[in-house]
Amino acid sequence: MIRTAGAAFAGLFLIGLMTGCMSPxxxxxxxxxxxxxxxxxxxxxELYEIHPQARNEIASSVGYGTFSNIGTYLFLLxxxxxxxxxxxxxxxxxxxxxxxxxxVGIGLGVKDFRGIFIFTERGALDRFVEEGxxxxxxADAAAISGEKGEAxxxxxxxxSGIKLYQxxxxxxxxxxxxxxxxxxxxxxxx
Numbered sequence: 001m002i003r004t005a006g007a008a009f010a011g012l013f014l015i016g017l018m019t020g021c022m023s024p025x026x027x028x029x030x031x032x033x034x035x036x037x038x039x040x041x042x043x044x045x046e047l048y049e050i051h052p053q054a055r056n057e058i059a060s061s062v063g064y065g066t067f068s069n070i071g072t073y074l075f076l077l078x079x080x081x082x083x084x085x086x087x088x089x090x091x092x093x094x095x096x097x098x099x100x101x102x103x104v105g106i107g108l109g110v111k112d113f114r115g116i117f118i119f120t121e122r123g124a125l126d127r128f129v130e131e132g133x134x135x136x137x138x139a140d141a142a143a144i145s146g147e148k149g150e151a152x153x154x155x156x157x158x159x160s161g162i163k164l165y166q167x168x169x170x171x172x173x174x175x176x177x178x179x180x181x182x183x184x185x186x187x188x189x190x
Contacts, residue, residue, distance in 0.1 A: 023098070023188070024036040024039070024189075029188065032188075036083065036084065037085065037094075039066065039068050040066040043114045043116060044066065044116070047165055050167065051165065057118055057155070058116075061120055062089055062090065062119045062121060062122050062125050063086060063090075063119045063125040064119065065084055065085060065086035065117040065128070066114065066115070067099055068084060068112075069101075069113055070112050079100075079101065079102050079103075080100070081098070081101070083098050083186065084099065084115070085097070086119075088125065088129075095185060096190050097183055098185075099183045099184075101180050101182070102180050112168075113166055114166070115167075116165040116167070117158075118155060124160060125161075132183050
Protein backbone atom coordinates (compact mmCIF):
# COMPACT_ATOMS: atom_id res chain seq x y z
CA MET A 1 0.00 0.00 0.00
CA ILE A 2 2.77 2.46 0.92
CA ARG A 3 4.71 1.45 -2.18
CA THR A 4 1.65 2.04 -4.38
CA ALA A 5 0.99 5.43 -2.78
CA GLY A 6 4.66 6.35 -3.18
CA ALA A 7 4.63 5.36 -6.85
CA ALA A 8 1.40 7.31 -7.43
CA PHE A 9 2.88 10.37 -5.73
CA ALA A 10 6.11 10.09 -7.75
CA GLY A 11 4.11 9.79 -10.97
CA LEU A 12 1.96 12.74 -10.06
CA PHE A 13 5.01 14.78 -9.09
CA LEU A 14 6.58 14.10 -12.50
CA ILE A 15 3.34 15.06 -14.26
CA GLY A 16 3.26 18.19 -12.13
CA LEU A 17 6.81 19.07 -13.10
CA MET A 18 6.00 18.61 -16.78
CA THR A 19 2.83 20.67 -16.65
CA GLY A 20 4.08 23.13 -14.03
CA CYS A 21 6.17 24.85 -16.64
CA MET A 22 3.16 25.47 -18.86
CA SER A 23 2.87 28.83 -20.45
CA PRO A 24 0.92 30.18 -23.39
CA UNK A 25 1.96 28.69 -26.72
CA UNK A 26 4.31 30.61 -28.96
CA UNK A 27 8.00 30.89 -29.77
CA UNK A 28 8.52 34.49 -28.71
CA UNK A 29 7.41 36.54 -25.73
CA UNK A 30 5.09 38.54 -27.99
CA UNK A 31 3.49 35.36 -29.43
CA UNK A 32 2.92 34.02 -25.91
CA UNK A 33 1.32 37.31 -24.88
CA UNK A 34 -0.93 37.20 -27.94
CA UNK A 35 -1.97 33.62 -27.08
CA UNK A 36 -2.83 34.73 -23.54
CA UNK A 37 -4.79 37.73 -24.82
CA UNK A 38 -6.74 35.51 -27.22
CA UNK A 39 -7.53 33.08 -24.38
CA UNK A 40 -8.82 36.06 -22.37
CA UNK A 41 -11.06 37.25 -25.23
CA UNK A 42 -12.41 33.75 -25.87
CA UNK A 43 -12.99 33.08 -22.16
CA UNK A 44 -14.83 36.35 -21.59
CA UNK A 45 -16.99 35.79 -24.70
CA GLU A 46 -17.94 32.35 -23.40
CA LEU A 47 -18.68 33.70 -19.91
CA TYR A 48 -20.87 36.49 -21.30
CA GLU A 49 -22.81 33.97 -23.38
CA ILE A 50 -23.37 31.67 -20.39
CA HIS A 51 -23.93 34.41 -17.81
CA PRO A 52 -24.64 37.82 -19.46
CA GLN A 53 -24.72 39.65 -16.10
CA ALA A 54 -20.98 38.98 -15.76
CA ARG A 55 -20.30 41.72 -18.33
CA ASN A 56 -21.65 44.36 -15.91
CA GLU A 57 -19.84 42.78 -12.96
CA ILE A 58 -16.52 42.97 -14.79
CA ALA A 59 -17.18 46.47 -16.14
CA SER A 60 -17.80 47.79 -12.61
CA SER A 61 -14.89 45.90 -11.02
CA VAL A 62 -11.47 47.15 -9.98
CA GLY A 63 -9.95 44.49 -12.21
CA TYR A 64 -10.31 40.95 -13.45
CA GLY A 65 -8.18 37.97 -14.34
CA THR A 66 -8.68 35.12 -16.77
CA PHE A 67 -6.80 31.84 -16.32
CA SER A 68 -6.46 28.64 -18.31
CA ASN A 69 -5.81 25.56 -16.19
CA ILE A 70 -5.24 21.88 -16.89
CA GLY A 71 -5.51 19.54 -13.93
CA THR A 72 -4.32 15.94 -13.77
CA TYR A 73 -5.94 13.50 -11.35
CA LEU A 74 -4.14 10.28 -10.49
CA PHE A 75 -5.93 8.16 -7.87
CA LEU A 76 -5.78 10.16 -4.62
CA LEU A 77 -3.56 13.03 -5.77
CA UNK A 78 -4.02 15.85 -8.23
CA UNK A 79 -1.91 18.58 -9.79
CA UNK A 80 -2.73 21.42 -12.09
CA UNK A 81 -0.97 24.22 -13.82
CA UNK A 82 -1.88 27.11 -15.98
CA UNK A 83 -1.42 30.73 -16.87
CA UNK A 84 -3.44 33.87 -17.30
CA UNK A 85 -3.71 37.65 -17.32
CA UNK A 86 -4.89 40.05 -14.65
CA UNK A 87 -6.22 43.35 -16.01
CA UNK A 88 -6.27 46.49 -13.84
CA UNK A 89 -9.31 48.53 -14.91
CA UNK A 90 -7.91 51.79 -13.46
CA UNK A 91 -4.48 51.72 -15.08
CA UNK A 92 -5.26 49.51 -18.08
CA UNK A 93 -2.20 47.40 -17.24
CA UNK A 94 -2.09 43.67 -17.92
CA UNK A 95 -0.03 41.40 -15.67
CA UNK A 96 0.78 37.94 -16.98
CA UNK A 97 0.70 35.23 -14.32
CA UNK A 98 1.24 31.52 -13.73
CA UNK A 99 -0.57 29.11 -11.46
CA UNK A 100 0.09 25.69 -9.97
CA UNK A 101 -1.99 23.47 -7.72
CA UNK A 102 -1.60 20.30 -5.71
CA UNK A 103 -4.48 18.55 -4.00
CA VAL A 104 -5.93 15.35 -2.67
CA GLY A 105 -9.06 13.71 -4.01
CA ILE A 106 -10.23 10.58 -5.76
CA GLY A 107 -9.99 10.61 -9.52
CA LEU A 108 -8.21 9.63 -12.68
CA GLY A 109 -8.01 11.85 -15.71
CA VAL A 110 -7.51 15.40 -16.92
CA LYS A 111 -9.70 18.46 -16.35
CA ASP A 112 -9.42 21.57 -18.52
CA PHE A 113 -11.14 24.69 -17.22
CA ARG A 114 -11.03 28.47 -17.32
CA GLY A 115 -11.20 30.69 -14.26
CA ILE A 116 -12.37 34.29 -14.27
CA PHE A 117 -11.50 36.28 -11.15
CA ILE A 118 -13.34 39.53 -10.46
CA PHE A 119 -11.66 41.90 -8.03
CA THR A 120 -14.13 44.12 -6.17
CA GLU A 121 -11.57 45.78 -3.90
CA ARG A 122 -8.32 47.58 -4.87
CA GLY A 123 -6.34 45.92 -2.07
CA ALA A 124 -7.38 42.44 -3.20
CA LEU A 125 -6.23 43.12 -6.77
CA ASP A 126 -2.93 44.65 -5.65
CA ARG A 127 -2.15 41.76 -3.28
CA PHE A 128 -3.04 39.15 -5.92
CA VAL A 129 -0.71 40.71 -8.49
CA GLU A 130 2.16 41.97 -6.33
CA GLU A 131 2.37 39.25 -3.68
CA GLY A 132 0.80 36.37 -5.54
CA UNK A 133 -2.05 34.49 -4.00
CA UNK A 134 -2.53 31.07 -2.51
CA UNK A 135 -5.98 29.55 -2.23
CA UNK A 136 -6.50 27.53 0.92
CA UNK A 137 -9.14 25.00 1.86
CA UNK A 138 -11.81 27.68 2.16
CA ALA A 139 -11.71 28.31 -1.59
CA ASP A 140 -14.36 25.67 -2.30
CA ALA A 141 -17.86 27.09 -2.49
CA ALA A 142 -21.10 26.64 -4.33
CA ALA A 143 -22.45 29.27 -6.69
CA ILE A 144 -25.87 30.77 -6.14
CA SER A 145 -28.26 29.18 -8.59
CA GLY A 146 -30.73 31.18 -10.61
CA GLU A 147 -31.01 34.90 -11.13
CA LYS A 148 -32.06 35.78 -7.58
CA GLY A 149 -29.84 36.67 -4.68
CA GLU A 150 -26.58 38.58 -4.77
CA ALA A 151 -25.42 40.72 -7.67
CA UNK A 152 -22.77 38.06 -8.34
CA UNK A 153 -25.18 35.12 -8.69
CA UNK A 154 -23.13 32.38 -10.32
CA UNK A 155 -19.81 33.71 -9.01
CA UNK A 156 -18.14 32.24 -5.96
CA UNK A 157 -16.53 34.19 -3.13
CA UNK A 158 -12.99 32.84 -2.80
CA UNK A 159 -11.51 35.60 -0.62
CA SER A 160 -12.35 39.09 0.56
CA GLY A 161 -12.75 41.23 -2.56
CA ILE A 162 -12.35 38.30 -4.98
CA LYS A 163 -15.12 36.49 -6.86
CA LEU A 164 -14.58 33.54 -9.20
CA TYR A 165 -16.39 32.02 -12.14
CA GLN A 166 -15.19 28.64 -13.42
CA UNK A 167 -16.05 27.47 -16.91
CA UNK A 168 -15.71 23.83 -17.89
CA UNK A 169 -16.68 22.10 -21.11
CA UNK A 170 -20.14 21.70 -19.53
CA UNK A 171 -20.61 25.44 -19.00
CA UNK A 172 -20.54 27.45 -15.78
CA UNK A 173 -19.36 25.32 -12.86
CA UNK A 174 -21.68 25.32 -9.86
CA UNK A 175 -18.81 24.27 -7.62
CA UNK A 176 -15.31 25.70 -7.87
CA UNK A 177 -12.28 24.00 -6.42
CA UNK A 178 -9.07 25.97 -6.28
CA UNK A 179 -7.68 24.93 -2.91
CA UNK A 180 -3.96 24.38 -2.87
CA UNK A 181 -3.46 26.71 -5.83
CA UNK A 182 -0.69 29.31 -5.98
CA UNK A 183 -0.69 32.28 -8.37
CA UNK A 184 2.39 34.40 -9.18
CA UNK A 185 3.75 36.80 -11.81
CA UNK A 186 5.25 35.31 -14.96
CA UNK A 187 8.67 36.96 -15.01
CA UNK A 188 9.24 35.97 -18.64
CA UNK A 189 6.12 37.72 -19.98
CA UNK A 190 6.02 40.87 -17.81
